[in-house]
Amino acid sequence: MTDTRSWLEAISIYTRPRVIAMVFLGFAAGLPFLLVFSTLTYWLSDAQVDKSTIGFFTWIGITYSIKVFWAPVIDRLPLVLLSRMLGQRRAWMLLAQLTIVLGLAGMAMTDPATQLTQLALLALLVAFGSSTQDISVDAWRIEAVERDLQGAMAATYVLGYRLALLVAGAGALYLAEFRSWPFAYLTMAALMGVGIITTLIIREPQHVRDAQTAALEEKLEHAIGISNRQSSWQRLAAWFSDAVVSPFVEFFHRNGALAILVLLLVGAYKLSDITMGAMAGPFYLDLGFSKTEIANITKVFGFFMTIAGASLGGILVVRFGILRPLLAGAILVASTNLLFVWLANSEPNLTSLAVVISADNLSGGLATSAFIAWLSSLVNKSYTATQYALFSSLMTLPAKFVGGFSGIVVDAAGYATFFLYAGLLGIPAILLVTVLMYRQRSATAAA
Numbered sequence: 001m002t003d004t005r006s007w008l009e010a011i012s013i014y015t016r017p018r019v020i021a022m023v024f025l026g027f028a029a030g031l032p033f034l035l036v037f038s039t040l041t042y043w044l045s046d047a048q049v050d051k052s053t054i055g056f057f058t059w060i061g062i063t064y065s066i067k068v069f070w071a072p073v074i075d076r077l078p079l080v081l082l083s084r085m086l087g088q089r090r091a092w093m094l095l096a097q098l099t100i101v102l103g104l105a106g107m108a109m110t111d112p113a114t115q116l117t118q119l120a121l122l123a124l125l126v127a128f129g130s131s132t133q134d135i136s137v138d139a140w141r142i143e144a145v146e147r148d149l150q151g152a153m154a155a156t157y158v159l160g161y162r163l164a165l166l167v168a169g170a171g172a173l174y175l176a177e178f179r180s181w182p183f184a185y186l187t188m189a190a191l192m193g194v195g196i197i198t199t200l201i202i203r204e205p206q207h208v209r210d211a212q213t214a215a216l217e218e219k220l221e222h223a224i225g226i227s228n229r230q231s232s233w234q235r236l237a238a239w240f241s242d243a244v245v246s247p248f249v250e251f252f253h254r255n256g257a258l259a260i261l262v263l264l265l266v267g268a269y270k271l272s273d274i275t276m277g278a279m280a281g282p283f284y285l286d287l288g289f290s291k292t293e294i295a296n297i298t299k300v301f302g303f304f305m306t307i308a309g310a311s312l313g314g315i316l317v318v319r320f321g322i323l324r325p326l327l328a329g330a331i332l333v334a335s336t337n338l339l340f341v342w343l344a345n346s347e348p349n350l351t352s353l354a355v356v357i358s359a360d361n362l363s364g365g366l367a368t369s370a371f372i373a374w375l376s377s378l379v380n381k382s383y384t385a386t387q388y389a390l391f392s393s394l395m396t397l398p399a400k401f402v403g404g405f406s407g408i409v410v411d412a413a414g415y416a417t418f419f420l421y422a423g424l425l426g427i428p429a430i431l432l433v434t435v436l437m438y439r440q441r442s443a444t445a446a447a
Helices: 008-015 017-035 038-046 051-065 071-076 080-086 088-107 116-144 145-178 181-191 193-201 212-225 231-256 258-268 271-278 279-285 292-318 323-344 352-377 379-394 397-403 406-413 415-424 427-446
Strands: none
Touching: 008 017, 008 145, 008 271, 008 292, 017 038, 017 080, 017 088, 017 145, 017 181, 017 193, 038 071, 038 145, 071 116, 071 231, 071 379, 080 088, 088 145, 088 193, 088 231, 116 145, 116 379, 116 415, 145 181, 145 271, 145 352, 145 427, 181 193, 181 415, 231 258, 231 379, 231 406, 258 397, 258 427, 271 323, 271 352, 271 397, 271 415, 279 292, 279 379, 292 352, 323 352, 323 415, 323 427, 379 397, 406 415
């Protein structure tokens, strides 16, 4: 697909206007995330809210994991005025961004000490707007450019997202320290203007609904007995069948037996990375590094290494296609856990920490670009929002579940064994990508 492109042509993808636009959309997507998670917990702690109540606020994050339930609405339901003016993707994007601004401004005007329930509801509104924005931004990204540019789109998205995490994390803390928490949240609401302006500037991508997809929807409607759409109930059932049922049926119909292999890889690819990350913070502290040293190396220095890795991943996808960088990312992510084993068994110093963080973030960034590009290639553009929301939910749920046992492994066997265990969790992804490459090569040879 892409081996004929030179390295110069591959690097030049980062000058494309839509690739550049993803930096600003990534910033808008990342900004609300910490403001309803860790940054919010700092505010609640300052307001003397008890720890058990603060813990319940983490349930707001469930919103991001269940976004697949309303993704079909974003895929198919037009917003009467906005969709006519902006198009389907940009209309939902703008509505989501305005919802986030409203929620953040409302949070800024709420006192946690006396209006805790109101604050929780407003934070939930922000999370709902944020996850809705994620759905629409992902759909726009996939539809806006061809498949081999998805790695570059992922890289610039990661750049914008990481910048937003710095602003909503450290930036909000600085503003709260020198002014106040309401001022910090009002500033964050204003910064959402970056996303709003970008949404108004970018062009709506072309939506595809091919004949095969239309035929599949008609076949499902006929099988259910609602194809004539005479009553209101039948029209509603037909919409549900087309928007909710058809995306899943289409995926399995298109991929056949390969669908199970694909879903297994979606769930397995981030296992090693997320599981390792669950104990990284406590590990650095237990080694004796100060919070300032950890922040400087893991957050600031690590930020640049992640962006470098993500950028390299985008270039490799253009140069070599998706599967080879996907395999390289899986191998590197699993292998870097061995460096953590070495760090756990050696005398800690800042140089060794920097080396390990460099390797970990570089490989993680590369793997993320390749993985997002691969996930994007799985989507039928007739159901972009729904199918990608399914994949993005599935890619984190198994890893978060397995990661929950990380502390038990550390307590029972120590950090070195834990990081070896986390590395071994990367083997299924490596094997599954290898099988996928073999299947693709066999299919190409047969054709």
